[in-house]
Amino acid sequence: MHPNPVFHTQTPARNIAFARARSFGILAVSAEAAPMLSHVPFLIDEPGETLALHLLRSNPIARALQTGPVPARIAVSGPDSYVSPDWYEIPDQVPTWNYVAVHLTGTLERRPDAELHALLDRQSAHFETQLLPKTPWTTDKMSEDVMARMMRAIVPCRMRIDDVEGTWKLNQNKPTDVRLRAADQVASSCQGSECAQLAALMRAADGHGG
Numbered sequence: 713m714h715p716n717p718v719f720h721t722q723t724p725a726r727n728i729a730f731a732r733a734r735s736f737g738i739l740a741v742s743a744e745a746a747p748m749l750s751h752v753p754f755l756i757d758e759p760g761e762t763l764a765l766h767l768l769r770s771n772p773i774a775r776a777l778q779t780g781p782v783p784a785r786i787a788v789s790g791p792d793s794y795v796s797p798d799w800y801e802i803p804d805q806v807p808t809w810n811y812v813a814v815h816l817t818g819t820l821e822r823r824p825d826a827e828l829h830a831l832l833d834r835q836s837a838h839f840e841t842q843l844l845p846k847t848p849w850t851t852d853k854m855s856e857d858v859m860a861r862m863m864r865a866i867v868p869c870r871m872r873i874d875d876v877e878g879t880w881k882l883n884q885n886k887p888t889d890v891r892l893r894a895a896d897q898v899a900s901s902c903q904g905s906e907c908a909q910l911a912a913l914m915r916a917a918d919g920h921g922g
Contacts, residue, residue: 713815714879727814727878728760730790735838737788739765741773741820748772754786754871755831755838761873763816764823764831766866774867777822784820784871789813791906791913795883799897800890810881810898810910817875823868831868882910882917891917 713720722730731737739750750773754765763786767774776782790812797805823831833851840848851859883891891914899911 713813713877714881716881716885718884719879719881720877721884722878722880724876725760727876728756728816728873730812730878731786731788731814731816731876732756732760734788734790737786737816739773739820740785740787741776741782743772743776748776752786753835753839755834756873760876763871763873764834765869765871766828766831766835767869769865769867773820774822774869777820777867777869781819781821783817785815785817786871787813787815791910793898793902793907793910795894795898796901799894799901800886801893802890808881808883810883810914812878812880812882812910812913814876814878816871816873817877818872819874820869820871823870825863825867828863828866828868832863880913880917882914884917891915 735755736751736753739752741748750767750771752765752767754763756763773784792809792811795808795810797807829851836849836851840846840850854862883894886894895911895914898914899908902910
């Protein structure tokens with residue numbers, strides 16, 4: 713998380729909503745040699761208190777859960793871009809990087825295998841809904857033996873969310889007119905499919921003067 717408090721003005725509810733909309737992040741669990749990391753899709757419940765995910769049974773994090781729950785964190789990244797000092801059109805500026813990131817911290821636990829099928833159905837339904845009007849894919853389209861093999865290979869997990877932090881670094885520390893000029897340049901000059909989204913967030917961010 714960025715140390716400047718001007719980038720930490722979003723409410724926990726807004727940060728949870730952002731993480732729920734992304735539904736993908738980096739799961740991190742401490743280990744002796746180095747943190748264990750896994751890139752995972754997940755679902756956050758309606759109250760924003762827990763999230764559900766699945767891991768390969770062979771994943772080191774899944775193996776660590778065999779002895780009980782462990783502290784964990786999921787880092788969820790949003791749109792990001794390099795910001796050139798020239799784009800501000802004022803002197804003595806420095807290069808920076810604008811981005812949105814939310815960290816969810818809590819306790820991760822292994823769940824009973826009996827919960828796995830329902831979890832897979834909820835996950836596929838969540839993501840398939842985003843593809844409408846495509847006819848949603850469901851696990852019913854899988855043969856029984858393929859479904860059984862998949863379910864033997866993965867395990868259901870749940871993380872209780874104890875803390876939510878968000879960094880929305882969108883040039884809020886610049887005068888409004890300066891921030892808006894930079895947003896226009898991000899929209900027109902940077903590469904990547906999410907530049908328009910980042911520019912929109914920059915335009916909506918609170919300015920400090922102008």
